Amino acid sequence: MRRILAAVVAAVAVTGCSAGTSTAPQSHEVTLVTHDSFAVKPEVLEEFRKSSGITVKQLASGDAGELTNKLVLTKSNPIGDVAFGVDSTFASRALNEGVFAEYASPEASKGAQRYKADDSNRLQAVDVGDVCLNIDPAKLGGVEPQSYDDLIDPKFKDKLVVENPATSSPGLAFLLGTIAKYGENGWQEYWTKLRANGVKVVSGWEEAYNQEFSATKGDRPIVVSYASSPSAEGGRTKAVLDTCYRQVEYAGVLSGAKNPEDAKKVLDFLLGEKFQAQVAEQMYVYPSREGVALPESWAKDAPLPPNPQALPADKVRDNREAWVEQWRKLVQG
Secondary structure, three states: OOOOOOOOOOOOOOOOOOOOOOOOOOOEEEEEEEEEOOOHHHHHHHHHHHOOOOOEEEEOOOOHHHHHHHHHHOOOOOOOEEEEEEEOOOOHHHHHHHHHHHOHHHHHOOOHHHEEEEOOOOEEEEOOOOOOOEHHHHHHHHOOOOHHHHHOHHOOOEEEEEEOOOOOOHHHHHHHHHHHHHOOHHHHHHHHHHHHOOEEEEOOOHHHHHHHOOOOOOOOOEEEEEOHHHHHOOOOOOOEHHHHOOOOEEEEEEEOOOOOHHHHHHHHHHHOOHHHHOHHHHHOEOOOOOOOOOOOOOHHHOOOOOOOEOOOOHHHHHHHHHHHHHHHHHHOO
């Protein structure tokens, strides 16, 4: 997902065993390809290294869309062993292109199977990060949007910034949310009205949230972000829960990986209890594993949306490129 408010990862690549630890497992290296917002507590990764003998080397590769593109383009000579960050808006493309190998992780039965992309066991759900409108109430003067419909009201003219669905995962999720809401015969008219009401389009989440959103540096008090984003803002912002689209982030072993057996262990680690317990704090998303406690503040500031929009995966697969092209003509001319 994405994306998101995670800090820069420190010490993702952990050094191998020292000379005085002859009883430790033999050291191996696994390259984990991720989106730029992947984050993990160094001590959690270090504990995994000590118990498994596996050194995880992170290769950050842009947002979810860029990551998926790179994995597809390099599938015949993969750039890593395991990948994390392909989300539900791009999963069908990665699966159709044969990017991932089949592996039924035993840890998937603890909750990840609720969000499975298909029945092939090539992708396992690591987290959920619903895309929703976020608002800056202080800059809206008590007049707040409650729905998609409100965004085309003249009182919200020039207040919304969104990400380009051709280049951004949350941007694509927002587009899909409007298609789910208004249907294939209504979403184009809706976006025509959004354009007339002054919607601003930028390339990705970082620009939209950290440069254009009024709660950070910009002057637009409505932005497409995540349901969990307000948890990082101390209650200064809110998510509009009636505008959410369910987004799931997956991980999988890459086809042709140089070290597939250790890659499977890294995938097990990503679905395991210790990694899942720090997902919310580190990446501001909801863990896929059942029974994992969330930070206390999330109950108030970032509850998991109860009724997010969604579209069938096969419908997204069959229509995504056409929808994005239609959007481009409507909004960008």
